[in-house]
Amino acid sequence: MSSREEARTPGAAAGHVSVVHLPNAWFILCASRELGDKPLARTLQGTPLVLFRGEGGKPGALMDRCPHRNVPLSLGRVKEGQLQCGYHGWRFDTGGQCRAIPGFLGEPEARTRCATSYATREQDGFVWVYSTPGVEPTTEPFRFPLLDARDYTTVRRVLRAPGSLHATLENTLDVPHTAYLHGGLFRTEEKRNEIDVVVRRSADRVEAEYIGEPRPSGVVGRLLAPGGGVVQHFDRFLMPSIAQVEYRIGEGSHIIVTSAMTPVADWDTLVYAVVTFRLPLPRWLLRAVLPVAMPVALHIFSQDARILRTQTESIRRFGTETYASTEIDVLGPGILRLLRAAEREKPGAVGDAVHETRLKMRT
Amino acid sequence: MSSREEARTPGAAAGHVSVVHLPNAWFILCASRELGDKPLARTLQGTPLVLFRGEGGKPGALMDRCPHRNVPLSLGRVKEGQLQCGYHGWRFDTGGQCRAIPGFLGEPEARTRCATSYATREQDGFVWVYSTPGVEPTTEPFRFPLLDARDYTTVRRVLRAPGSLHATLENTLDVPHTAYLHGGLFRTEEKRNEIDVVVRRSADRVEAEYIGEPRPSGVVGRLLAPGGGVVQHFDRFLMPSIAQVEYRIGEGSHIIVTSAMTPVADWDTLVYAVVTFRLPLPRWLLRAVLPVAMPVALHIFSQDARILRTQTESIRRFGTETYASTEIDVLGPGILRLLRAAEREKPGAVGDAVHETRLKMRT
Amino acid sequence: MSSREEARTPGAAAGHVSVVHLPNAWFILCASRELGDKPLARTLQGTPLVLFRGEGGKPGALMDRCPHRNVPLSLGRVKEGQLQCGYHGWRFDTGGQCRAIPGFLGEPEARTRCATSYATREQDGFVWVYSTPGVEPTTEPFRFPLLDARDYTTVRRVLRAPGSLHATLENTLDVPHTAYLHGGLFRTEEKRNEIDVVVRRSADRVEAEYIGEPRPSGVVGRLLAPGGGVVQHFDRFLMPSIAQVEYRIGEGSHIIVTSAMTPVADWDTLVYAVVTFRLPLPRWLLRAVLPVAMPVALHIFSQDARILRTQTESIRRFGTETYASTEIDVLGPGILRLLRAAEREKPGAVGDAVHETRLKMRT
Known part of the structure; x- marks a missing residue:
């Protein structure tokens, strides 16, 4: 009996679930x-x-x-x-x-x-x-960016997500739920802006670029970009298990949150989060801001962990996933496609080809 | 894996159990x-x-x-x-x-x-x-009798039975165990009377009529039928999940206990009990009797719940039921036959035909 | 689902485990x-x-x-x-x-x-x-030796081992782990002696005789064999579930520890231990020694029980056993061969033939 089966609703047949077991990773x-x-x-x-x-x-x-x-x-x-x-x-x-x-x-x-x-x-x-025993790897592990870069600060945290690798990756890189689940924290359900999204898929990654996102309002906005300026926002999935969120705001702010995920078991994922950033703030102000930012980040994570737990329980109870997506679920389906291909040891696409699509979203 | 299997004795094969899943109910x-x-x-x-x-x-x-x-x-x-x-x-x-x-x-x-x-x-x-999703029902829910009738009082209780729908229905309508399990409470193991039982089976119900039952002795008998008189006692199963016990004692007493059961899961049944009665008692005496009757009823239910729990554990441990019945198990086998027929969406019998049998029992 | 399966590592196939179900025992x-x-x-x-x-x-x-x-x-x-x-x-x-x-x-x-x-x-x-219902046995239960013998004392204890019958039998009769797991208690990892072992296999037993074992050192040695002398040491498995350790040291000491094991469930074994002994000690000294010996014996058992529990958890997690043995695993493989033969109701060997092998071990 696999752990996929043990919590199934009586009578439910085993169905599709987003669990993968990745070799050579x-x-x-x-x-x-x-x-x-x-x-x-x-x-x-x-x-x-x-x-x-x-x-x-x-x-x-x-x-x-x-x-x-x-x-x-x-x-x-x-x-x-x-x-x-x-x-x-x-x-x-x-x-x-x-x-x-x-x-x-x-x-x-x-x-x-x-x-x-x-x-x-x-x-x-x-x-x-x-992940494959008894072989000499032909690849090397992922390298976290800017760890030793001048003017950058790095914070590390390990978090435990009660969800499959795929569900945790999708949640980490999903924009639409932030306005609702974390509503009021950094996006709001009301006052939405229509923005453009460019999605790029290639053999080892899926990336979404958000264009036209407004500068955060209030105190946060003034801290991150005192002089105003353009927001650049990328969400990336890098094979086999890296979720990366990158923000550049105005001249001085640059934040990269890289989450290297470890599938402990089918529905249990460890998240090694490395936050690397440069902010246009004097050192004393940075030291004052960090103790405020950390509890907010942990609160957001605890909301996501609760959702992942109930999603997991629901999937295991029914014995299957039945996801209905819209085009604003920009990365989840593409991530699963790459994971599935890697599980079957088939590359997700040929060579360096990048497939690009565009869509609009309210955020 | 269905919940029928998970607690099975090692090595035991899956066998017959009285669990049903009823559509269109x-x-x-x-x-x-x-x-x-x-x-x-x-x-x-x-x-x-x-x-x-x-x-x-x-x-x-x-x-x-x-x-x-x-x-x-x-x-x-x-x-x-x-x-x-x-x-x-x-x-x-x-x-x-x-x-x-x-x-x-x-x-x-x-x-x-x-x-x-x-x-x-x-x-x-x-x-x-x-119970069947996505369809417009052709039937309507059961209606509880005499809810608004003059001179009748209604008491409602919800109870949880740790047994299958069938085991809970049979227990609720079973007479022989009352003398033994609830011995001393309303029947006694000694001083038994030989009575006649008429069992009537039709397409949507099984009913037992008990003839020759003596009036309850002692204070209870004098309260229910001060002038003496004949006892009429019916136990009924009505599809899909109603257990009904009806007593008429002498001129004035009429008690109907209707238990509408909800199969929450294979071995977990909710009992929505509605007790409707008319007793030949002045209102002040009725108010004095009810607070005594309720703890007695709950005590009887807790004894039954304990038995259902151990019966369930035993069936799941062995992975199968092996019931040996005698003719005084008057309703259980007929109830299971109707439930099984409904599960397969075949009517239990044709039209309005009523099949009647008679037997004797000591009670 | 058998209990062999329920704790398996996700994805692991059911494999060989040392669990047996013995008829006619x-x-x-x-x-x-x-x-x-x-x-x-x-x-x-x-x-x-x-x-x-x-x-x-x-x-x-x-x-x-x-x-x-x-x-x-x-x-x-x-x-x-x-x-x-x-x-x-x-x-x-x-x-x-x-x-x-x-x-x-x-x-x-x-x-x-x-x-x-x-x-x-x-x-x-x-x-x-x-163990087989509904039949009249053709054999009789094992008889514990020397229970009523003159000058012998008997102590009984019931212990619960969280392992399969086979794993518990092997652990009880295994010599090499004592120096390591119980190191310092009665054998030590250092100062090992090379001794001879004779292994005898027949239809209903496997026996190991240890030749050349030195007399225990220190106080224990002086208590057991004050006049020095030869050590005779036998470890025996007797079908279906008896583990027996027998020591004779010098003239006067004779100790037999017989463990009659009951396979409660696949990974749960009760050990009915009967210790019968004659020691060349005055009665008052015996009374002083026993309260010391008992906690030591229980401590050794608790170390073994911990190992059996983790071994069981590991086997169930992986869903299979993969044992690699050397020749100093003298009894375990032979015990499993006899248990498997009895499970299939085939005798382990023909008649009274005794198969003997010799090897060397450091102990």
Whole structure:
């Protein structure tokens, strides 16, 4: 029984759901500082993994199951750069090779005694794991933009979304719900403006550009763009699991919110959010603004998390998704198309071709 | 996986259980006073529904899932007689038609954007919903007898039975268990009388008439029939889910307990009990008797609920029912036959024919 | 859905697990003193049973489900040596025959109204039940050795292991994990000795004899064998579910720990442990040693129970077992072979033949 089935409404047949299991993809499994000298249990796309630091502190990732008697390796300990099972003391290196069997007089190394291992990278303060075990990746993990850029500040947060990877990505990049669900916070249901949207789809991304969006009103607008000016707004999905929102307002403001998502299980997504920004404010004012902005952002996220939870419960209860979209659902369907293609290991489009469409929206 | 399966004893095969899903049937979903200006989430035969008051206060019932992104509509709000989803603000009327999509410049109405809707009636202080969506019913809900009759008093209670619709109906109309399970309360295991039972089966009901039952002894007997007299006792099942117990004792006493049952889920039944009676007592004595009778009735119900819960757990644990009946299980098998026929949309018998059988029972 | 499936990792296929369901086998269901004048609910290999004392106090065991309306019989009461259901008062004898139906004028006895019954024996202070219902056993339950022998003391304990019968048996008889999991308690990871192991397999047992094991060091060694001497150590599995560890140390010490295991459910095993021993100690010293030994034994068991729980969770999460063994896993594979043969009702080997192998181990 898969977890897709277990909560289904009695009698409901299994149907389409937006759950995908992606091979050959890099995902963040933890922040670098979370991985010390103890093994760390994590789950990726429903599979239990154990992370530990091997020789020279290099992170390793194994399937969290001792090949001997299937006890989770994460309950053991790290000894001399090897992970040791807590039942019989078998030891494994970061490649999964068995290196010691207490009491046994033969050679410990043997193919049948290998733990399943996953490629890892440590980059930008995160430990990334490749979702297909036992292979050497041909790609490298995503790099967060402007992390070390002059005049830019970076804030990181990890959030847990009770939704599928697709539902969480769509929610993060969806504009129409902000006026309604977060109504009053940064868009309002009344006083809507008609704006143009350009949607660009290519082999590894879907992007929406919003043209004609007014400068935010009130105090926020004056803080972000004291001299007025044009608003540039992009929402991007980058394969396999990056949601990126970029704003440029007037001369000085530049904000990029990049959310690298990790599908922990079918309906459970971790969001590693990295907010990088440059604002035309003196340092003292920036320090005063941040403590106000953070609770607002967390409040918005908690509203989204509540919606994702009820959406998930509803889909699982009915055993199927039946989505009716309009053209203002600009990114969701395209994201699912790319995820599905990657799941089947087929590229979403050929080469560098970019498919562009235009539409109007009230926002 | 249906809820019938999830609690099964390991290794047990799925077998016969008395669960039915009835199409084309009216069920009470709530009392009229429960449905105000907020949406109300209810479940009927395992399907989540949302009730709300539309134009002119007329109740509407929709499947509790927004056609757009499948969030439960019951988490939204009612606005100008329309139900508005809490995620993107889509609005629906009581017919399920989509009437507004914030931000969208096109026409909101479209067949693919309709919410699934169910016919409703408001009658006798209850909101009734038709179990087959998208159709205009050819029948009307059951009417409770004597609600407005002169000299009759009515008491209403809602109870929750942790059993299937069939098990709850059989329990409510079963005589033999009363002497044992409720022993000492209104029948006793000792001092039994041999009585005659006439069972009548027809296309939409099964009825048992008990002949020769003695007048209740002690204070209860003197209250109900001070001048003595004959006892008339009928137990009736009326399709699709009504259990009715009727007593006439002597000249003046007449009691009808009508339980309209709603199959919430396979093993979860709501009982809307309406007790209507005329007793040959002065009003002051009636007012003194009722506060005593109510706790006794609730105690009897709690004993029955406990049995239904353990019966349900046992059936689900074994994954099947294996009932062995005798002729004194006078109504249960006939009720299941009618429910099964209705489930398959075949009438239980032809026309108005009444099939009558007689037997003896000690009670 | 079997309980093997319910916790599986999403997407994992059902695979091999060490769960067996054994027919024609005797298991302890309770201690004699636990079965008084009330019915006792127990579960054997996933099947709910009810135990009660019938005529003359002889124990009876029925499937815990009334044939009438499937309510658990264990919620009823024992009356005149018969078990009476709490719903309608039907009564059953220890053979499962229906003996009374309140209100019914016909004969209660009928084949369709029989409760499923299991053979029982009361022996060595335990109530044993035969796992195949409705048959007269051709074997008798296991007899614990030396229970009444002169100079021997017996201690009994019941423990609950959160693992399959096979995993619990293997854990109980496994030597290599003791140095690691219980390291420091009675074997140590360092200072290992190379010893010989003789493994003997036959139709109804697997036995390992450890040769060359040193006398325990320190205080424990001096208590058990004050005059020094040879250590004899046997670990035995006896069909269907007995794990036996026997030590003879020097002249005077003889310890047999017999664990009769009851597979309650797929991953839930009761261990009826009987420790029988003779030590060359004066009675006053024995009385001083026991209160120390017991907490140590319970601590070791709690370490094993924790490992079994995590092993079980891991196997159920992955939906399959993938065990890689070495030759020092001396008994586990042989135990599973015998259990599987018994499950298929095929003898594990022919006649009295004993298959012997030898190996070396560091311990």
